[in-house]
Amino acid sequence: MTPQAVSGLPFREAVVDLDALTANVRTLAARMAPAEVIAVVKADAYGHGAVAAARAALAGGATRLGVADLVEAHELRDAGIDAPVLAWLHGPDADFARAVRAGIELGISSMLQLERAAAAAAGAAAGAPARAQVHLKIDTGLSRNGVPEPEWADAVALAARLERDGLIEVVGVFSHFANTSREVDADQIEAFERALVTARAAGLAPRIRHIASTEQALRDPGSRYDAVRIGIGMYGLTPFGDGTTSTELGLTPVMTLRARVAAVRRVEAGAGASYSHIWHAERPSTLALVPLGYADGVPRQASGNGAEALLAGRRRPVAGRIAMDQFIVDVGDDDVEVGDEVVLFGDPATGAPTADEWGAAAGTIGYEIVTRIGPRVPRRYVGGPNADAAGDGAGAGDGDGEARS
Numbered sequence: 001m002t003p004q005a006v007s008g009l010p011f012r013e014a015v016v017d018l019d020a021l022t023a024n025v026r027t028l029a030a031r032m033a034p035a036e037v038i039a040v041v042k043a044d045a046y047g048h049g050a051v052a053a054a055r056a057a058l059a060g061g062a063t064r065l066g067v068a069d070l071v072e073a074h075e076l077r078d079a080g081i082d083a084p085v086l087a088w089l090h091g092p093d094a095d096f097a098r099a100v101r102a103g104i105e106l107g108i109s110s111m112l113q114l115e116r117a118a119a120a121a122a123g124a125a126a127g128a129p130a131r132a133q134v135h136l137k138i139d140t141g142l143s144r145n146g147v148p149e150p151e152w153a154d155a156v157a158l159a160a161r162l163e164r165d166g167l168i169e170v171v172g173v174f175s176h177f178a179n180t181s182r183e184v185d186a187d188q189i190e191a192f193e194r195a196l197v198t199a200r201a202a203g204l205a206p207r208i209r210h211i212a213s214t215e216q217a218l219r220d221p222g223s224r225y226d227a228v229r230i231g232i233g234m235y236g237l238t239p240f241g242d243g244t245t246s247t248e249l250g251l252t253p254v255m256t257l258r259a260r261v262a263a264v265r266r267v268e269a270g271a272g273a274s275y276s277h278i279w280h281a282e283r284p285s286t287l288a289l290v291p292l293g294y295a296d297g298v299p300r301q302a303s304g305n306g307a308e309a310l311l312a313g314r315r316r317p318v319a320g321r322i323a324m325d326q327f328i329v330d331v332g333d334d335d336v337e338v339g340d341e342v343v344l345f346g347d348p349a350t351g352a353p354t355a356d357e358w359g360a361a362a363g364t365i366g367y368e369i370v371t372r373i374g375p376r377v378p379r380r381y382v383g384g385p386n387a388d389a390a391g392d393g394a395g396a397g398d399g400d401g402e403a404r405s
Helices: 018-032 042-046 050-059 070-078 096-101 111-122 149-164 182-201 214-219 355-361 366-371
Strands: 012-017 036-040 064-067 085-087 105-108 132-137 168-174 208-210 227-230 255-260 263-267 285-290 308-311 314-319 327-332 341-345 379-382 402-404
Touching: 012 018, 018 036, 018 050, 018 214, 018 227, 018 379, 036 050, 042 050, 042 070, 042 366, 050 064, 050 070, 064 070, 070 085, 070 096, 096 111, 096 132, 105 111, 105 168, 111 132, 111 149, 111 168, 132 149, 149 168, 149 182, 168 182, 208 227, 214 227, 285 341, 308 327, 341 355, 355 366
Parallel strands: 012 379, 036 064, 036 227, 064 085, 085 105, 105 132, 132 168, 168 208
Antiparallel strands: 012 255, 255 341, 263 285, 285 327, 308 314, 308 341, 314 327, 379 402
């Protein structure tokens, strides 16, 4: 058997290094201080596992957690996580009453949502928080959710009245950047400042003002206010599209996607490989079959666009079309065997490609690559704040620092 063959390596897996995540948060928190860090664990923590990532982020100095919706927020509460959690995307039937009882902070984007939050607090069961904790969102130019600027004065006036009535507490005011240009960022900051002035004039005194995500927080210290929402940076990927790498930012990729070679085949010059034969061997070559495909989140769009995987100590080009369950890499005349380890992406310090590089090959971003890794790929957690505790399948270890989900 060749040296790269790994005994006991699963057919396919995503290894999530919780110690790396904690270190990334600690690095970012030090740079953002004195601003608080809100660790964003929406979308199952960008595919890394929400509960495990939340615990690791809190261990690194995050003071709050951010999610998109209440289902994600309740997952954290049900796992015993009692840190402040903010959820900001709500359907018309979202259960605000349950959220109030669970002490979940509500991102509020309309006066209707304000009224619903107040009603939920008024009808909350005994023992629940006395008031709904809310963060008012202002649309500063992204044109998604958030109170539009022409309606802001009415919204904060309503919020102030509901706060005086003891039904809500305005914990924060926030917005989102559009990530367009420095000029657009500056315009959004000006709009945010106008919103804050209007809120104060209405009698509100939010403790937490936040608009910046990883990119803006790193680029513009003036955008940090009282808190920053750290998403992609805590997972060790770069937020920048200008070639700046995560290594240059002092961050380590948290997820490694790997598998074992499922088959090896020698082909002659001219042989086609995979669907549509968009690739033909330029010389006699050995092809290795990797059991990961677009059903697992490996982007089909990366076919023929320079995507690579690490195998037998070298980065190897993807040969032909990425299929639903598998793809092929060209190893030339090197020796490989069934069972050898293949790394699609991970820490570049190991020689592996990065998720950002796979994103570039697919015409997208590293965010999408890690987030789309599907449920057929088991996550294996290494390290983390509970590495010596009994495993619960969500980031705690089983005595050797590992757990599966």
